[in-house]
Each structure stands twice: as C-alpha cells, then as structure tokens.
Amino acid sequence: MKDGYYISAFVCINELQNIMNIKLRHDQTIALWRCDNGYIELVRYWELERLSGYKHHARALYNMEAFDKLLDYLLGKEGLRRSDVLAIWGTEEVETDTMYRDFFAYTGIAFHNIAHLLTTLFYGNTDPFKDTILLMALDAGPDSQFEKNAYELDYYSGGIVQDGSLQIFKIESPARLWSCAAKKLGLQEGTLMALASATRTKYFSDISRFKHLKFTSQEARSSASYIIDDLYNKIFSITSDEIGKKCSLFDPAFSDIENRMSMLMKMVSDxxxxxxxxxxxxxxxxxxxxTRSTTLGMAGGFALNCPINSAILKKYKFKAYQIPPCASDTGIAMGIGLAAFYPFIKSGLCQVDISNAYYGDPIRDLDGAVNRYKDVIKSVDSVGTDEIVSDIIDKTAIVWLSGNAEVGPRALGSRSIIGDPRQMRTKGLLNAIKKREWWRPVAPMILENEGYNYFFDFCRSPNMLLNFNVKQNVVSSIPAVLHFDYTARAQTVSEISNVDIWKLLQEFQKRTGVAVLCNTSLNDIGEPIVNTIEEAIVFALHKGMDAVYCNGNIRINLVIDQNTLGVSAPLRNHHFFHVPDGVDSNAVIKKLNPFGLNVREVTYYFDNPNIFHDYSLQDKEGAEYVRSETNTYLGKYPTGLNR
Incomplete structure (x- = not known):
C-alpha cells in the first residue's frame, strides 16, 4: 500500500436521480484516509447531511463535475488537492478499482453488509486477529449500487475471528422488522425504540407463532411485512371492552395510538x-x-438499539463489545475503506486504529464566524469550566460545541445541548427546544469512574449504545434522564474519550454531588446535527438561547431578537447538490424520462439493474415494462418505495 491519501465515497451521481430526487443510498458519506509507513489513519469523515442540511442525505450529485467540486471543497479544508489522492473507492462513476469488494465476493453476501461487518471488526481494535470475536452485521438490506445483482445475494453477514482467521457466513437480521414498522407507523426507528419502553402497556400474545418465519435475505422483507401487518391489525382492532383482556390496561399518560404503537413495538423487540x-x-x-472469553461486534442500523444491545450482553456475558458510533449506513464509507485496506492489514503490512467517534469537521474560523454575526453578538468571553457549570445550573440548558464533530447519528458531547439532570423540567425544555414528543428520553453523560454508583450491570459505553437500569438511591437526583422503566441510555465519559466534557462533569459533580449531565443532539426536528459555529449561532438565536459555548473555554453572548424566534434554520451548503446553473431541469427530464415515469417507477428502475439491464427509460417498451414491474412490486409491498 503506497503512502498517501485515499478516498472512500458512499454517494450517488446521476442527472435524472438528482433532478427527480431519486433516493438509492441514504446517509451518504465520504472518508479521507492516509497511509504512512504502514499506519492507516482515518483523517476526516464527512456525513453529507451535515454539509447539505438534508436529513439522512440521500440526494444524488448531478454529475462528475458536481462530485469534483464537492471533493475539491472538502479536500481544500484539509489543505489538500485532488492530485494528493491516490485512489477512490465506493461509487461506480468515480472509483479507480473494485478490488476492495472483489476480495469478499466469495462470501456470496452483498458488499453493503460486508462493509458494515468490517466497521465492527476494526472499531476500537487495532489487532482483531489476535482476539476471538463474534460479529453480526444487522441492517435492513443492501443497496444495488455496489453489485447489480445485490438483491440476488445473501443480505446479512456474521463472522467469527478465531485463531487468526476470519470466517464469514450468512445470518438472520431483525432490522427489516423495524424499517417496516417505521413505514407502517410513520415514526423513525429510534422513536419507536423509545416508545416501546415508554409505556407499561402490553399485548397478550405469544411470539412463538412467528417462529417459522425466516429473516435471511429476501425472506426478511416478506416475514417482516407479515408480522407487522398481523400485529397492527390485531392491536389496532382491540376495542375498549377488550382492553384488560387482550392487552393490559392503557397507560393514561399516553394517547390511545401511542399505547397501541408501544404494544406493537414491544412485540417487535421481543x-x-x-x-x-x-x-x-x-x-x-x-x-x-x-462467550465469556469472546468479544461481541455488531454494526448495521439495528446495532443502535440500546435495549437489545444490553439484553445480549446481559445474557451472554461477552468479555467486551465493539460497536462503531456510525453503525448505521453512516458507516458504509468507513467500511469501504477498510475493505480496500483489508488484505494489507490481514497480512500484517498495515495497521489501522479507529478508536473514537470524533472524526468529523473541527470548529474552524471562530473569529470569522464572530465577525460575520457581529450584529447579533453582545460579546465574546473567555470562561472557565466553573462559569459554564453555573450557567447550566442557572439556564437549565446550553448550546455546546467542542473539537471535532462526532460521526454517526448520536451527539456525543461535541455538538450537543447540555442540561441539568436534577430537574424534570430540563427534559421538558429540551424536548420543547427540539420539537419532540414529550415522552422522548434524554440521555445522560456520566463520568466513567462513577457509573457503578448509578447503574446496575454497568460497563463502559462511550458511544451511547447501551441501556442501564438505574439504582433506586439515585433516581431522585437525575429525574431528567430516566426512561419510564427506570433505565437510561448513557454515554460514559473519561479524560481520554472527551476531555472537555470530562472537565465539565468533574466540575458539575464538585458543585452538585451529581456526576451526570443531560445530553441531546444539537439540532431541530427533521434537521441534521449542527456542524459549524455559524450554524450553532443561528440555532441558538432561533431557539432564544442567549449564548453558545465553544471548546470548553469560550462563551459567545447573543442578542435575542423576537423576530428570529421559532424560525427554521436555512439549509447549509446544499448548492453542491443543486441542478447546475443554466440547466433546464424539465428539458433534461423530457430527454431522459420521455414517457413520464413517476418517482417511484424511476426509483424502482435505478434500484434494480439486475431486472432492467436490457431496458431503457428512453424506449417506450422499456418504460412500459418498468411501470408494469413497479406496479407488481408495489402490489406486494405497498410501502416498499417510500423513501
């Protein structure tokens, strides 16, 4: 492996996909790597949603020129040029070779899932082949942009690292249950995870009646659809007279529909x-x-399910676990790069160390941001940790940015709203700021060396991927971070993992006796996490929060204007994903889609190259065939193309 820089890109590039907003890959990302004398470093990890402002960014770039402009912009921020990049992998239109996925073709498993598997293999483990590791890559399904026959391959991979070798094989994944439920109920998987444990309501039914169903590959879709439809029809048809007979009494704090959704999701969890x-x-x-002498590794979006992660660790007593913070498709670009480096790592020629969550953009040009927003800034103060803690206590919650942004969907103390956990009103305030349901839990950040004093079955959880049962003697001191079942989705913090948050927690404990702070992501509903200091200033102004705290020692005091309150933040650098100036979108659509196929039909066409490789949208016969096949598919899976 030559010394130099490498790019792995999980993106889409296509004119018609861009104009019609055809979504083939969500959570698109680009990774910058550097190889130096056998050491492979993940230099920077760009989640495109944080750049564009499109949540779960799924929009294609218009063409190669648009990709080049985006990559030049990203590399320029790192002081690099395109000529510094030796190879690009991951996206057909720009990749320099496909050996990264050819190496794993023997498995018969779609590469998308293999990429997930590699992220958990190497996350937090510089030499996994000296360990014994049980691996599971648990996503909903592949994308068809790596292999044209992806949907004909096995979908889900497991692995065993044992005696210096990696064995890969197919397994079952329950992730499709959750994506199917999300489409059926109209809530995202993370919200459904929280709702499952939010109420005490239970449906009286035995899950063994679904035991015959399989969740390998394409069967997972039909099995998930059958289960969700069955549970939905039964649970949502329970009459008022049957409550207490077919299910427990409803939780009065929640609406009728929330009780029913909670019952359904408890069944899905089981x-x-x-x-x-x-x-x-x-x-x-x-x-x-x-298992007691084995490490557990998990990735794929399902690995973000904290209660189930904890249930696995509790039952099997694995000696350790490794789950990347970007377990969802936000981790695919990472997995692509690891696949390319894999032969060199396995042979001992190279070593990779991915040991934390903070590979996103750093806070850049603070002085410039302050100057650009000088009209709404009262002053900029240097502050100590003790003053910041005083502000948290006085204001209940603050806007906080520190160092490099975290990767993955959860804020881990770099782009966060931080609050006082000792007051229940903090939870209400944070949910109001973010326009979330009142019952949504707020996560605790806790000093790692204090975890045993607060939680049962405590272990290190720096990426907020486990649930812990809270000890009764501390319940009254941290009410804002408790779930309704007296659990908490905690992030453990040490001086090594996040020094600025560690100092803040130390000072808060010194002042209050409590080693916990509230943490929720710095974003509004439907928006990506804030990435830059400018975005944080705009967020604070719109929310009526009078200061932004930066790098643990700077406070930017703001002028609150009633005219800006409640205003949604503008999109970010979304111009990279616009149709280029001078292009007539209607003319392009007429040329590339002359027979007027709709978004779902065009999506199905691009998403199934194995079916349509001999057909063109510009041909009448081809367009009619696409329309017919799409209708057949939607007849079987009505929500299958809802993206």
Whole structure:
C-alpha cells in the first residue's frame, strides 16, 4: 500500500436521480484516509447531511463535475488537492478499482453488509486477529449500487475471528422488522425504540407463532411485512371492552395510538431478541465459542438499539463489545475503506486504529464566524469550566460545541445541548427546544469512574449504545434522564474519550454531588446535527438561547431578537447538490424520462439493474415494462418505495 491519501465515497451521481430526487443510498458519506509507513489513519469523515442540511442525505450529485467540486471543497479544508489522492473507492462513476469488494465476493453476501461487518471488526481494535470475536452485521438490506445483482445475494453477514482467521457466513437480521414498522407507523426507528419502553402497556400474545418465519435475505422483507401487518391489525382492532383482556390496561399518560404503537413495538423487540439469540446460539455451537472469553461486534442500523444491545450482553456475558458510533449506513464509507485496506492489514503490512467517534469537521474560523454575526453578538468571553457549570445550573440548558464533530447519528458531547439532570423540567425544555414528543428520553453523560454508583450491570459505553437500569438511591437526583422503566441510555465519559466534557462533569459533580449531565443532539426536528459555529449561532438565536459555548473555554453572548424566534434554520451548503446553473431541469427530464415515469417507477428502475439491464427509460417498451414491474412490486409491498 503506497503512502498517501485515499478516498472512500458512499454517494450517488446521476442527472435524472438528482433532478427527480431519486433516493438509492441514504446517509451518504465520504472518508479521507492516509497511509504512512504502514499506519492507516482515518483523517476526516464527512456525513453529507451535515454539509447539505438534508436529513439522512440521500440526494444524488448531478454529475462528475458536481462530485469534483464537492471533493475539491472538502479536500481544500484539509489543505489538500485532488492530485494528493491516490485512489477512490465506493461509487461506480468515480472509483479507480473494485478490488476492495472483489476480495469478499466469495462470501456470496452483498458488499453493503460486508462493509458494515468490517466497521465492527476494526472499531476500537487495532489487532482483531489476535482476539476471538463474534460479529453480526444487522441492517435492513443492501443497496444495488455496489453489485447489480445485490438483491440476488445473501443480505446479512456474521463472522467469527478465531485463531487468526476470519470466517464469514450468512445470518438472520431483525432490522427489516423495524424499517417496516417505521413505514407502517410513520415514526423513525429510534422513536419507536423509545416508545416501546415508554409505556407499561402490553399485548397478550405469544411470539412463538412467528417462529417459522425466516429473516435471511429476501425472506426478511416478506416475514417482516407479515408480522407487522398481523400485529397492527390485531392491536389496532382491540376495542375498549377488550382492553384488560387482550392487552393490559392503557397507560393514561399516553394517547390511545401511542399505547397501541408501544404494544406493537414491544412485540417487535421481543421477536428481534429471539432472532439474535438464535444467531448467537447457532454461531457458538458451530464454532465452539465460549462467550465469556469472546468479544461481541455488531454494526448495521439495528446495532443502535440500546435495549437489545444490553439484553445480549446481559445474557451472554461477552468479555467486551465493539460497536462503531456510525453503525448505521453512516458507516458504509468507513467500511469501504477498510475493505480496500483489508488484505494489507490481514497480512500484517498495515495497521489501522479507529478508536473514537470524533472524526468529523473541527470548529474552524471562530473569529470569522464572530465577525460575520457581529450584529447579533453582545460579546465574546473567555470562561472557565466553573462559569459554564453555573450557567447550566442557572439556564437549565446550553448550546455546546467542542473539537471535532462526532460521526454517526448520536451527539456525543461535541455538538450537543447540555442540561441539568436534577430537574424534570430540563427534559421538558429540551424536548420543547427540539420539537419532540414529550415522552422522548434524554440521555445522560456520566463520568466513567462513577457509573457503578448509578447503574446496575454497568460497563463502559462511550458511544451511547447501551441501556442501564438505574439504582433506586439515585433516581431522585437525575429525574431528567430516566426512561419510564427506570433505565437510561448513557454515554460514559473519561479524560481520554472527551476531555472537555470530562472537565465539565468533574466540575458539575464538585458543585452538585451529581456526576451526570443531560445530553441531546444539537439540532431541530427533521434537521441534521449542527456542524459549524455559524450554524450553532443561528440555532441558538432561533431557539432564544442567549449564548453558545465553544471548546470548553469560550462563551459567545447573543442578542435575542423576537423576530428570529421559532424560525427554521436555512439549509447549509446544499448548492453542491443543486441542478447546475443554466440547466433546464424539465428539458433534461423530457430527454431522459420521455414517457413520464413517476418517482417511484424511476426509483424502482435505478434500484434494480439486475431486472432492467436490457431496458431503457428512453424506449417506450422499456418504460412500459418498468411501470408494469413497479406496479407488481408495489402490489406486494405497498410501502416498499417510500423513501
């Protein structure tokens, strides 16, 4: 592997996809790597949603020129030029070779999922081949942009690292249950995860009646649809007279529909746990694994499910676990790069160290931002940690930015709203600021060395990926971070993992006796997490928050204007993803889609190159065939193209 810089890009590039907003890859990302004398460094990790402002960014770039402009912009921020990049992988239109995925073709598993598997193999483990690791890549399904026959391959991979070798095999994944439920109920998977444990309401039914259903590859879609439809029809048809007979009494704090959704998602959680326990039992039996001497590795969007992660660790007593903070498709660009480097790492020629969550953009040009917003800034003060803690206590919550942005969907103390956990009103305030449901939980950040004093079955959780049961003697001191079942989705903090937050927690504990702070992501509903100091200033102004705290020692005091309150933040650098100036969008559509196929039909066309490789949208016969096949598909999966 030559010394120099490399790019792995999980993006889409296509004129018609751009104009019609055809979504083939969501959570698009670009990774910048550097190889130096056998050491591979992840230099920077760009989640395009934080650049564009499009949540779960799925928009294609218009053409190669648009990609070049975007990459030049990103590299320029790092003081680099395109000529510094030795290779690009991950996107057909720009990649320099495909060896990164050819190496894993023997598995018969779609590369999208293999990319997930590699992120958990190497996250937090510089030499995994000296360990024994049980791996599971648990996403909903592949994308068809790596292999044209992706949907004909196996979808989900497991792995065992044992005696210096990696064995990869197919497993089952419950993730499709959650994506199917999200489409059915109109709420995102993370919200449904929280709602499952928010109420005490339970549906009286045995999940064993679904035991015959399989969740491997394409069967997962039909199995998930069957289960969600079955549960939905039964739970939502319960009459008032049947409450207390077919289900427990409804939780009066929640609406009728919230009680029913909570019951459904409890069932989905139980089925998911059953699937994963079967996976683990089967792998352990096949490979003679003892879990107490084995590390657990998980990735894929499902690995963000904190209660189920904790249930696995509690049952099997794995010696350790490794789950990347970007377990969702935000991690695919990372997995692409790791696949390209894999032969060199496995042979011992190279080593990679991905040990934290903070690979996003740093805080740049603070002075310039202050100058650009000088009309709404009262003053800029140098402050100590003690003053910031006083402000948290006095104001209940503050806007906080520090160092490099975290990667993945959860704020981990770099782009956060931080609050006082000792008051229940903090939870209400934070949910109001973010326009979330009143019952949504707020996560605690806790000093790692204090975790055992607050939680049962405590272990290190720097990426907020586990749930802990809260000890009764501390319940009254941290009411704002408790779930309704007295659990908490905690982020543990040490001096090594995040020094600025560690100092803040130390001072807060010194002042209050509580080693916990509230943490929620710095974003409004439907928006990506704030990335820059300018965006943080705009967010604070719109929310009526009178200061922004930067790098643990700077306070930017703002002038609150009633005219800006409640105004949504503008999109960010979305111009990279616009149709270029001078291009007539209607003329392009007429040329590339002359027979007027709709968004779902064009999506199905681009998403299934294995079906339509001999057909063109510019041909009448081809367009009619696409329309017919799309209708057939939607007849079977009505929400299958809702993106």
């Amino acid at each position: 089925i998911s746990v059953s699937i994963l326990f079967q996976n683990i039992d089967s792998i352990c039996m096949t490979y003679g694994i003892e």
